[in-house]
Amino acid sequence: MPRRLTHEEIEHRLRVAxxxxxxxxxxxxxxxMESAAAELLSHGYSxxxxxxxIDFLREFAFLDLESPGEPPHEHCVxxxxxxxxxxxxxxxELSELLEQPLFPVAFERMxxxxxxxxxxxxxxxxxxxxxxxxxxxxxxxxxxxxxxxxSDAEEFxx
Numbered sequence: 001m002p003r004r005l006t007h008e009e010i011e012h013r014l015r016v017a018x019x020x021x022x023x024x025x026x027x028x029x030x031x032x033m034e035s036a037a038a039e040l041l042s043h044g045y046s047x048x049x050x051x052x053x054i055d056f057l058r059e060f061a062f063l064d065l066e067s068p069g070e071p072p073h074e075h076c077v078x079x080x081x082x083x084x085x086x087x088x089x090x091x092x093e094l095s096e097l098l099e100q101p102l103f104p105v106a107f108e109r110m111x112x113x114x115x116x117x118x119x120x121x122x123x124x125x126x127x128x129x130x131x132x133x134x135x136x137x138x139x140x141x142x143x144x145x146x147x148x149x150x151s152d153a154e155e156f157x158x
Contacts, residue, residue: 003147004143004147004149005068005139005142005143005146005147007139009068010138010139010142010143010146013065013066013068013142013146014060014063014065014142016066017063017064017065017066018062018063019059019060019063023059023060024058024059025057025058025059025061025062026058028061028062029054029057029058029061032057032061032062033049033053033054033057033103036083036103036104037049037103039083039088040083040088040091040104043083043084043085043087043088043089044088044092045088045089045091045092045095047091047101047102047103047104048101048103049103050101050103050117050118050119051119052117052118052119052120052121053103053105053117053119056105056117056121057078057105060078060105060106061078062077062078063077063078064077064078065077065078065142065145065146067110067146067147067148068146068147077106077107077108077109078105078106083104083114087104087114087126090114090126090131091104091114091116091126094116094124094126094131094153097131097153097156097157097158098118098124098153098156098157098158099158100118100119100120100122101118101119102116102117102118102124103116103117104116105117105123106145108125108145111127112128113125113126113127113128114126115134115145120136121136122135122136122156123135123136123141123144124153124156125144125145125150130152130153131152131153131154132144132150132151132152132153133150133151133152133153133155133156134150
């Protein structure tokens with residue numbers, strides 16, 4: 001089982017990536033969200049960012065976080081990339097299982113998974129191996145992303 005990162009370790013990784021308290025990239029996220037919505041729609045999934053998604057992306061968009069380890073081997077990029085038909089289908093399927101609309105907020109490079117958020121602020125991870133719950137609180141979400149300590153999303157299915 002991966003070790004848990006402390007609040008200080010998570011905050012350090014965020015700061016190294018360019019985050020700071022009160023960070024707000026505001027208008028820069030508009031194009032990002034519009035592009036993601038258009039890509040998803042081109043694959044048959046209609047998505048609109050919820051207020052929770054907008055707030056999250058305003059604070060964390062465009063950060064590139066490295067996972068712990070020597071050398072760091074995984075990156076999670078907080079922008080939407082590589083939305084193809086398979087990822088759109090995964091997002092649509094998970095959305096149906098949760099009975100909640102989902103919107104992508106990040107892309108994990110190593111495993112090529114997509115991080116999505118629902119209007120309740122819950123964050124999930126779609127991956128070829130299944131669907132995972134990352135959390136709802138900042139430290140829980142980033143710990144899950146950076147260490148791979150994720151739980152099966154099945155408990156959230158309606």
